[in-house]
Every structure is written in C-alpha cells, then in structure tokens.
Amino acid sequence: MDGDLGDFLRSRRARIRPEEVGLPSYGRRRVPGLRREEVAQLAGVSVDYYIRLEQGRGIGGTSRTKSGGVSDAVLDAVARVLRLDETEHAYLRTVARPQPGRGARRPSAPRVRPGVQLLLDAMERSPAFVLGRRMEVLAWNALADALLGFGALDPAARSMPRMVFLDPAAADLYPEWAAIAAQTVANLRISAGLHPDDPALTALVGELSVKSADFRRLWADHEVKACAYGVKRVRHPVAGLLTLPYETLTVPEDPDQTLVAYTPEPGSETAERLALLGSWRATAG
Secondary structure, three states: OOOHHHHHHHHHHOOOOHHHHOOOOOOOOOOOOOOHHHHHHHHOOOHHHHHHHHOOOOOOOOOEOOOOOEOHHHHHHHHHHOOOOHHHHHHHHHHHOOOOOOHHHOOOOOOOOHHHHHHHHHOOOOOEEEEOOOOEEEEEOHHHHHHHOHHHOOHHHOEHHHHHHHOOOHHHHOOOHHHHHHHHHHHHHHHHHHOOOOHHHHHHHHHHHHHOHHHHHHHHOOOOOOOOEEEEEEEEOOOEEEEEEEEEEEOOOOOOOEEEEEOOOOOOHHHHHHHHHHHHHHHHO
16 A cells, blocks of 8 residues: 555645635646645745655655654644644554554454453344454444344455445445445545555455445545444335444454444434344344
C-alpha cells in the first residue's frame, strides 16, 4: 500500500478552494484545490520540505523527531491547513510514521478468547460479533448469526468488506448500501494505515479492487472514518426492516479485535422483531 501518504494529502488539498483559506484564486489550475506551494506557505514549511513529505521521501533538517519521523508540529500545521478532522489527523500521523514489520508479527488467524465468546453468548437480545483488524468476523452470538448468517458462510467469506462488496444480496440486506459501503472502506483504510506490512490486508484490498468497481472508486477517495457507533438499517427476509443502533468496543488485551453490538431500544418494533427472529432461529435450529 505504498503511496498512501501522498495520495491522502493530495486528496485532502483537492477538497479546499484557495479562497477558503484566504488565498487569491488566480491562474489556471490543472487540478482542483490547493497547490503544494500554497499548503507549504500556509503550514510554515519550505516548498521542498512539503513536496518531500507528500512524495514520501526522507525529510531532513530540524523538523525531524529523535526517531527520524516528521515532527508533531509539522503534521499539526499540515492538518490545520488541510482542515483534517480528528480521525484524519490521527491517520496522517500514522501513515507519516510507518512502522515496518509491524503487521507481519501478528498471527494471520487470530483467535477470540473463550471469555469473549461467553460475553457474546450472554447478549441474548443483541446481535453481537467480533471483528479482526481486516474486518474479518472472528466470533458471533446466535442472534447475530440469525441476522447476518455468519455460520453458513465459508470462513474466507466471513468478512464485512467481502460481504458488502462481493455478495450480490448485500444491496437487498442494506437499504442504505452506498452509505454502508463508504463506511466500510473508510474504516478499512484506517487499519491499512496502522498495518502497512500486513500481507493479508494488502491481499484483501487487492482482491476487492479487482472484483468491485465500487470498492476501487471508494478506495481512491482516501476517506478515513472510524465506525465507532451509529445506526444501520437491515432488511431481513424473515424479520423485515430493522433499525439497529450499534456500539463498538476494543477487546481488552487485543487492540486488533473489536466487539460490535447492535443495541435496539427496548420495547421498540425492532427489538420485538429481533426477539421473534431469535425464536424462529431456535425453532428452525
């Protein structure tokens, strides 16, 4: 995933018009947004320095940290000029200071602790599951299985990105499929920035890029966004249309694993439909 830093910075400066940051908009521009020279001027660094940063080349001079990376002051200034939000700012720091070999040291087939599985099983009224760093589904409870059908899938297909982009049924399952697809890619890109040397993650991005034009387009946008909480709507063939607020929690002692729980309002129509879905699954099972 080489080139992520430069592509990200170029995509961010393309969003900003010169007049938005107090610069005159004169001259014909080959691409929209700010020029590299203008970003450098506003960030208070030399043009050469910013070009080298955007190109991912070594940075010299006094702005290096003791560890050899770009200083917080420079990254903060660039983030301010490009109007990055908190998630984008954190992503910039991550991709500007890659840690080679970090991804390769992790096991390729992570396991969920038995205690975490017991926690999932105890959540009888909430569909809940655990995702790995590549958004692969590592564990789930009975209601999540009834809702999303994880148990019937081949292990390689138990992946939220593959389900969203490669399963033809995804468009029927998610009424707001376009929003779900964008969220999935934006969240996956954060993981790619954190683990640039993970071969399985690189392979996943490559597979989806080849097989899905929608994924290729969204990946090229370089949007980054953590899906920590929100609301999803799911159209289930048995339970019907469900409105599902969700929360995510990092699994203790394993920051690469995330527990996702759908938390419908007690007494709501969705909660009642989920209860019926759970009963239907138990009877069918």
